[in-house]
Structure formats: structure tokens, C-alpha cells
Amino acid sequence: xxxxxxxxxxxxxxxxxxxxxxxxxxxxxxxxxxxxxxxxxxxxxxxxxxxxxxxxxxxxxxxxxxxxxxxxxxxxxxxxxxxxxxxxxxxxxxxxxxxxxxxxxxxxxxxxxxxxxxxxxxxxxxxxxxxxxxxxxxxxxxxxxxxxxxxxxxxxxxxxxxxxxxxxxxxxxxxxxxxxxxxxxxxxxxxxxxxxxxxxxxxxxxxxxxxxxxxxxxxxxxxxxxxxxxxxxxxxxxxxxxxxxxxxxxxxxxxxxxxxxxxxxxxxxxxxxxxxxxxxxxxxxxxxxxxxxxxxxxxxxxxxxxxxxxxxxxxxxxxxxxxxxxxxxxxxxxxxxxxxxxxxxxxxxxxxxxxxxxxxxxxxxxxxxxxxxxxxxxxxxxxxxxxxxxxxxxxxxxxxxxxxxxxxxxxxxxxxxxxxxxxxxxxxxxxxxxxxxxxxxxxxxxxxxxxxxxxxxxxxxxxxxxxxxxxxxxxxxxxxxxxxxxxxxxxxxxxxxxxxxxxxxxxxxxxxxxxxxxxxxxxxxxxxxxxxxxxxxxxxxxxxxxxxxxxxxxxxxxxxxxxxxxxxxxxxxxxxxxxxxxxxxxxxxxxxxxxxxxxxxxxxxxxxxxxxxxxxxxxxxxxxxxxxxxxxxxxxxxxxxxxxxxxxxxxxxxxxxxxxxxxxxxxxxxxxxxx
Numbered sequence: 015x016x017x018x019x020x021x022x023x024x025x026x027x028x029x030x031x032x033x034x035x036x037x038x039x040x041x042x043x044x045x046x047x048x049x050x051x052x053x054x055x056x057x058x059x060x061x062x063x064x065x066x067x068x069x070x071x072x073x074x075x076x077x078x079x080x081x082x083x084x085x086x087x088x089x090x091x092x093x094x095x096x097x098x099x100x101x102x103x104x105x106x107x108x109x110x111x112x113x114x115x116x117x118x119x120x121x122x123x124x125x126x127x128x129x130x131x132x133x134x135x136x137x138x139x140x141x142x143x144x145x146x147x148x149x150x151x152x153x154x155x156x157x158x159x160x161x162x163x164x165x166x167x168x169x170x171x172x173x174x175x176x177x178x179x180x181x182x183x184x185x186x187x188x189x190x191x192x193x194x195x196x197x198x199x200x201x202x203x204x205x206x207x208x209x210x211x212x213x214x215x216x217x218x219x220x221x222x223x224x225x226x227x228x229x230x231x232x233x234x235x236x237x238x239x240x241x242x243x244x245x246x247x248x249x250x251x252x253x254x255x256x257x258x259x260x261x262x263x264x265x266x267x268x269x270x271x272x273x274x275x276x277x278x279x280x281x282x283x284x285x286x287x288x289x290x291x292x293x294x295x296x297x298x299x300x301x302x303x304x305x306x307x308x309x310x311x312x313x314x315x316x317x318x319x320x321x322x323x324x325x326x327x328x329x330x331x332x333x334x335x336x337x338x339x340x341x342x343x344x345x346x347x348x349x350x351x352x353x354x355x356x357x358x359x360x361x362x363x364x365x366x367x368x369x370x371x372x373x374x375x376x377x378x379x380x381x382x383x384x385x386x387x388x389x390x391x392x393x394x395x396x397x398x399x400x401x402x403x404x405x406x407x408x409x410x411x412x413x414x415x416x417x418x419x420x421x422x423x424x425x426x427x428x429x430x431x432x433x434x435x436x437x438x439x440x441x442x443x444x445x446x447x448x449x450x451x452x453x454x455x456x457x458x459x460x461x462x463x464x465x466x467x468x469x470x471x472x473x474x475x476x477x478x479x480x481x482x483x484x485x486x487x488x489x490x491x492x493x494x495x496x497x498x499x500x501x502x503x504x505x506x507x508x509x510x511x512x513x514x515x516x517x518x519x520x521x522x523x524x525x526x527x528x529x530x531x532x533x534x535x536x537x538x539x540x541x542x543x544x545x546x547x548x549x550x551x552x553x554x555x556x557x558x559x560x561x562x563x564x565x566x567x568x569x570x571x572x573x574x575x576x577x578x579x580x581x582x583x584x585x586x587x588x589x590x591x592x593x594x595x596x597x598x599x600x601x602x603x604x605x606x607x608x609x610x611x612x613x614x615x616x617x618x619x620x621x622x623x624x625x626x627x628x629x630x631x632x633x634x635x636x637x638x639x640x641x642x643x644x645x646x647x648x649x650x651x652x653x654x655x656x657x658x659x660x661x662x663x664x665x666x667x668x669x670x671x672x673x674x675x676x677x678x679x680x681x682x683x684x685x686x687x688x689x
Contacts, residue, residue: 019071023068026064026065037056048686051682055675063672065662065668066662071660073659076656077655079654083160083162084116084163084643085165086123086125088124088168090127090134091128091141091142091143092142093144093169093608097194098195100139102193106191106636116640119644125149127144129141131151144173146170147175150181163628163649164182166190169614171611172618173608178618179618179621192632192633193614198613199229199286200228200287201229202225202226202282203610204278204292207278207296208224212300214302214303215269215302218266221278222263223264225260227259227260231254233253234283236281236282237250237279238278238279246266268300272300273299273300275601276296277293291609291610295604295605304330305330306334306349307502308334311335311338315378317477317478319478320478328499338362344369349371349374350362350371350372351374354376354380354381355382355389356381356385359385359389374471376474376475376477377473378430379429381430383433391439392462395436397431401430402432403427404428404447404458406447407422407423407446407448408422417497420484420493424483425484426483428476428477428480429474430473434456435456435457435473440462442461443460445458445459447474457473458472458474461504468505470505480494513594514534516532516598517532518600519600520600520601521602521603522603523603524578524603525606527574528576529572532547532596534547541569546591547564547589548563548587548590550586553581553583562575578602582601584599585598616630
């Protein structure tokens with residue numbers, strides 16, 4: 015306390031004593047013990063109130079011993095059970111945490127990890143993924159600015175996350191305890207399989223298979239890929255002590271539409287300890303997206319050939335060149351490109367009013383704009399007979415689809431009739447026009463959508479020059495062809511706005527996160543935060559049904575279905591207020607990544623120990639680990655002088671004492687008739 019505080023406390027004693035003496039002794043008629051008791055009570059209350067007003071700071075000093083943290087982290091994934099090490103891991107954990115000498119030297123912290131990291135003293139070894147990177151990330155934030163050792167009881171087989179070897183702080187030693195049988199067994203394994211989730215109907219899709227061999231002799235094996243009972247591909251692969259890996263690239267036919275499930279299997283005549291990792295299921299959703307595009311033109315022009323080449327650069331597109339009077343049925347086409355329409359196109363426009371096929375209208379010097387004004391309502395044209403060159407300006411705010419700026423500003427101008435183009439409805443402009451670098455505020459390439467029908471308009475000819483310029487700029491037609499393909503993709507889709515939109519995959523691997531997201535929109539197509547969404551999931555084989563509520567998140571609703579066993583499922587999402595429903599299906603593939611291992615990853619764990627200047631121990635070397643931790647002089651307890659400052663006003667007992675003194679004084683005076 016400061017000198018001023020001490021002087022104020024002394025003054026408070028004098029004032030409290032003086033007032034009490036003056037009231038009960040100086041003015042009192044008798045000097046009885048009762049007056050002395052009342053004076054004492056008054057002194058306590060006045061002095062207590064004055065002390066609270068002064069509010070001195072009480073400083074308390076104490077010595078605190080801070081031990082070095084010793085995190086003991088246990089691998090809680092199911093691979094521990096698969097390697098028959100469950101009991102050994104629990105035994106090692108109990109031996110370390112119950113050691114009295116370790117408890118005296120360290121502050122023992124118990125954690126577990128699988129896909130996540132958390133504090134725990136009990137383990138069930140049911141984790142479906144292993145992420146050692148989570149240990150490094152979490153321990154850094156828990157024990158900040160402290161140098162400490164870490165003990166990890168694990169097999170070292172990581173299935174998700176970043177490479178853990180270089181993620182740990184090199185200043186903090188890591189002591190892995192390697193559990194599992196380190197004996198080398200003969201084992202063939204499909205280490206990884208890469209395949210796209212989607213393929214196009216009647217095409218072939220690539221499958222990349224990475225094979226791994228563990229053994230000491232030469233063997234011959236067969237890799238087969240089958241669908242149901244039909245073997246689609248079978249290839250022979252040889253391994254030896256010097257050749258332990260192989261990569262195969264295989265093309266499979268996509269001859270059925272929908273989700274197709276395949277099985278890759280590697281086998282040999284040798285006996286293996288673990289045959290679970292010899293098989294891997296995978297699935298591909300085959301999409302029938304073949305699009306037939308009719309380019310309708312009454313004239314010959316280089317633009318038509320350039321458009322055909324760009325569109326057909328996508329194998330899923332087919333272009334048919336046809337004259338207006340040669341079209342018999344519009345049902346043969348998915349998209350119509352009407353190149354410089356004139357009166358000869360009248361039957362095409364009339365037929366399309368009933369067919370409702372999306373159109374791409376391209377105008378130029380031969381276009382009859384009076385006819386075009388009669389056949390469509392999106393734009394009004396007031397054009398002259400004079401020709402004009404129009405440069406393109408890219409609109410970065412365009413959001414109908416992902417469009418890239420491929421250098422439109424450097425492209426040659428397009429030629430069209432000079433005049434005014436007025437839009438009669440909401441349009442989305444991708445390219446606007448300029449005349450000699452002066453903006454016209456008129457569209458050059460624009461898109462419309464009305465009553466589920468989509469349209470595109472390009473006001474100018476000579477786009478073949480654009481394709482050539484793009485090739486000059488990029489030594490490839492690819493960027494320009496992708497630009498055209500995105501226009502065709504937009505016109506090929508007729509997705510009208512739905513009130514209930516559900517996002518999900520067609521298939522999931524067991525053990526992966528299985529989450530279904532949904533959005534519900536009101537009649538103004540605004541996200542409805544008050545929607546009540548439920549989902550009913552049915553196993554198509556067992557007919558067992560489970561119902562869940564979808565929980566609201568950030569502009570979406572979601573449900574977590576983790577833990578569903580492998581099989582085929584149908585589901586239905588329903589909004590209870592409007593009765594709107596969405597139904598579909600998905601499949602959970604039988605694949606447990608934690609059962610892929612037959613040995614611990616000794617090399618990786620030893621590398622981790624070396625990186626942090628620690629040491630790796632095997633499961634029967636726990637005594638050596640304990641000895642190392644006890645003898646290490648880097649980790650010593652710190653004696654810390656802790657100074658605690660507490661304002662007197664925080665003392666609740668002083669307030670209680672004042673209240674008791676005042677109450678007692680009042681009752682005593684009342685009882686003795688002094689009030």
C-alpha cells in the first residue's frame with residue numbers, strides 16, 4: 015500500500031473512533047457496558063464504510079511451481095484394432111500416465127486423435143480417419159511459448175491431412191511409440207485409385223491405379239476391374255524386391271447412364287495376411303449430355319465453319335449445318351443457332367414457338383432487322399443500311415456462368431448495321447460494344463431468359479477473326495473454344511428456378527463425411543430462413559427408414575448422415591409448410607481406409623522423431639522412454655513468484671460485517687428503548 019493509503023486508513027480510524035466516542039460516551043448520561051458495545055458497533059460500521067471508500071489494494075505474494083507439460087496422445091483410429099494393438103495401446107497409456115516419477119516432473123496431459131483431436135482419458139478405437147497433423151496444430155495453440163516433449167502412441171498410418179513429419183515444432187521433441195507388428199509380410203495392395211466422378215455416355219473414361227507390393231520374392235499378380243459379375247479389364251503385373259510399385263492407366267467404357275459401381279482387385283497365388291486392401295470399390299456417374307446444335311443459315315460465311323469447329327471441340331457436341339427451308343423437324347436438335355436471319359427463316363421461327371428450343375441469334379450485314387423485330391420481343395432494332403465496326407468490352411459483373419476475359423479488347427471488330435438496339439426486358443450483357451473506343455452502352459453479346467426459355471444474341475459477324483486472334487495470342491484455339499462451349503452449355507440447360515434445391519453426391523465412401531445440403535426459396539426466390547425441412551433416408555435393401563431434421567446454417571440447411579453402412583439409399587427432402595419435396599438416391603461404397611495397413615509406418619515415425627531431435631520407441635521399449643523423459647535436464651519445473659492484487663471492495667465479507675454491525679446496533683437500541 016502507498017503512504018497516502020496508510021494515512022487515509024489512520025485518518026479513518028480516528029474519524030470512526032471520534033464519532034463513536036462522541037455519540038455514545040461524550041453525550042451519554044451513563045457510561046454503561048451497553049454504550050461501550052454500541053460504540054464498538056458504530057465504530058465498526060463507520061470504519062468499514064470509510065475503508066470501502068478508500069478501497070486500498072491488498073497485495074498477496076505466493077510461490078507457484080510450474081511443471082513442463084507432457085502431452086500423451088493416443089491414436090484412437092480403427093487401424094489400431096485392425097493391427098491387433100488395442101490392448102497394448104491401453105497398457106502403454108496407463109503405464110505412462112500412472113508413473114509417479116513422471117507425474118512429479120511433468121504436468122501430464124491426455125489426448126486422443128483420429129480425424130479430430132481432443133482431450134480424453136478413454137478410448138474406443140473407432141475413428142474412421144487418422145490425421146496426425148491435427149496433433150501438431152492443436153498442441154501449438156494449447157501450450158504456447160513453452161518448450162515441451164510430446165509422446166504419441168500410434169501406428170503412424172495417416173489417412174487424411176497434411177504430411178505430419180514437418181508440421182511439428184522442431185524445438186519440441188516428439189517421442190513416438192510405434193505399435194503394431196513390424197514383421198514384413200507379403201502383401202499386395204491397391205494403394206490409390208484415381209477416377210473422375212463423372213463420365214459422358216458412350217465415351218471412355220480413364221482410371222489410374224497405384225499398386226504397392228511388400229515382400230522379399232518375385233511374384234506375378236493380376237489386376238482386374240469388374241462390374242457386377244462381368245470382368246471388364248484384366249492385366250498382369252509383376253513385382254520383385256527391387257520393383258515394389260506399379261501404376262496402371264486403364265480406359266473403361268461408359269456404356270450405361272447413371273451411377274455405375276466398379277471393383278478393382280489385385281490377386282496372386284501367394285497367401286497374404288491382409289486381403290482387405292486387395293480390393294477397392296469405386297463409382298462413376300455416367301451422364302448422357304450429347305447435344306445436337308443446328309446452325310441455320312441461308313448464306314455461306316467463314317463464321318459458320320469457325321463456330322462448328324469451336325462447338326465440336328467438345329466431344330459431347332454435334333453440329334448440323336442446315337438451310338432454313340431444309341428443316342423438317344426441330345425435335346432433332348437441342349439448340350438452334352440462327353445465323354443472320356431473314357424472311358426465309360419464318361417457318362423456323364413459327365415452328366420453334368411450339369418447340370421452345372433455346373436459340374442463339376447472330377446478326378450481321380445480311381440480317382433483315384425488320385423481320386427480326388416481328389419474330390422476337392427481347393430487342394427492338396432501328397438499323398440503317400450503313401455498316402459499322404464494333405469493338406468488344408468485357409463485363410466483369412456478368413454472373414450467369416463463369417466467363418473468362420480471354421482478351422476481347424484485343425480482338426478485331428465485328429461488323430453489323432449501324433443503328434440503335436433497345437432491350438425490351440431484363441438482359442445479361444457479357445460483351446458491350448464500342449465504336450472506335452467510344453462506348454455505345456449497347457450490348458454486343460447478351461443473354462435472355464423468359465418462361466424457362468433461354469436465348470443468346472450476338473450483334474456482329476466475323477467472329478472467325480476472333481478465333482484466329484485467340485490462337486495468335488495463346489498459340490491455341492482452346493480458350494476461345496471453351497468460351498463458345500460455355501455459351502452452348504448455358505443454352506443446353508433448361509434449369510428453371512426451383513423453390514427447393516438439394517445438393518448431394520451420387521456416391522460416398524464409407525468413412526467419408528456424408529452431408530446433404532438444401533436451400534428453400536420463397537415465391538420471390540429469396541432464401542427462406544423459416545423453412546422447416548426434413549429428410550427421410552431409406553436403405554433400398556433392408557427397407558429400414560430413418561428421419562432427420564435439416565439444421566439451418568449460413569444460407570443453407572444441412573444434415574449429417576455419417577455412420578450409414580455401405581449400401582444403396584433413396585431419400586426424400588420435404589418442406590413441411592409448403593409440402594415441396596425433392597427425391598433422389600445415393601450409394602455408400604464399402605471402403606474402410608483404416609483396414610488397408612498390415613504394418614505400422616516405422617520409417618515415417620522415425621523421421622518425425624529425427625526432425626524434432628526426439629527418439630522413436632517400439633511398443634516393448636516403454637521403460638527406456640520413461641528413463642529418457644526422467645533424465646532429460648531440458649525440462650525442469652519453474653518456481654514462479656505470483657503477486658496477486660485484490661481491491662478491498664471485492665471483499666464480500668467486509669460488506670457483510672458492515673451490514674451485521676448496523677443491524678445489530680439497531681436491534682440492540684430498539685430492544686433497550688433507545689430509539
